[in-house]
Amino acid sequence: MIHSFEPNPTFKRCFNGLAGVTLHEEAVWIEDGNARLYLGDGQRAQGSSLLKEKMTGGLNEDRYQTVRCIDFSGWISRTFDVHDFIILKLDIEGAEYEVLKKMIADDTIGYINRLFIEFHIDKIRIKRALHEEIHDALIKLNIVCEPWNALAY
Numbered sequence: 001m002i003h004s005f006e007p008n009p010t011f012k013r014c015f016n017g018l019a020g021v022t023l024h025e026e027a028v029w030i031e032d033g034n035a036r037l038y039l040g041d042g043q044r045a046q047g048s049s050l051l052k053e054k055m056t057g058g059l060n061e062d063r064y065q066t067v068r069c070i071d072f073s074g075w076i077s078r079t080f081d082v083h084d085f086i087i088l089k090l091d092i093e094g095a096e097y098e099v100l101k102k103m104i105a106d107d108t109i110g111y112i113n114r115l116f117i118e119f120h121i122d123k124i125r126i127k128r129a130l131h132e133e134i135h136d137a138l139i140k141l142n143i144v145c146e147p148w149n150a151l152a153y
Contacts, residue, residue: 003079007037007067008048028092029069030102036064049093051124072099073108082111089116091148094124097134104137116148 002020006012007027015023027035027050038061040047050069052061080086090096096117103109115138121131138145 007069025068027067027069028072028099029095030098031069031071033069034066035069037067038064047093049095051094073103073106076108076111080111084111085113086111087114088112089148091118094120096120097126097130100134104134104141109138109141109143112143114146115143116146118148
């Protein structure tokens with residue numbers, strides 16, 4: 001079973017007819033509720049982000065829509081057992097730092113067997129120390145960060 005989270009309705013059509021895929025029209029985040037999804041330029045709205053600080057994709061803080069978001073670590077613990085085999089592909093346009101920080105803190109990161117991730121350190125305004133802190137914590141927990149680059153696929 002594949003669970004895919006996509007809050008941008010522009011991409012809903014991409015999931016039509018995909019067998020075995022459950023689409024969650026929500027943004028992966030650190031709490032349940034609503035949030036602004038800042039939209040990229042163009043019709044495809046690629047690179048939309050919950051973070052208005054993201055510096056690529058033509059984001060404009062005046063161009064957003066309100067979307068549902070979920071506490072991803074809570075969803076993981078409610079949906080799976082720690083013994084399930086979980087492959088997580090995380091490409092959430094800068095929100096990965098807050099999401100991973102919470103998953104490490106509440107130990108839901110321990111549910112993850114393989115982590116494919118695109119870190120957006122060069123696209124958002126965060127301190128390198130935060131990136132290194134999260135990366136080092138993942139290494140100490142034996143979580144290998146396998147690079148993901150959507151443009152390569």
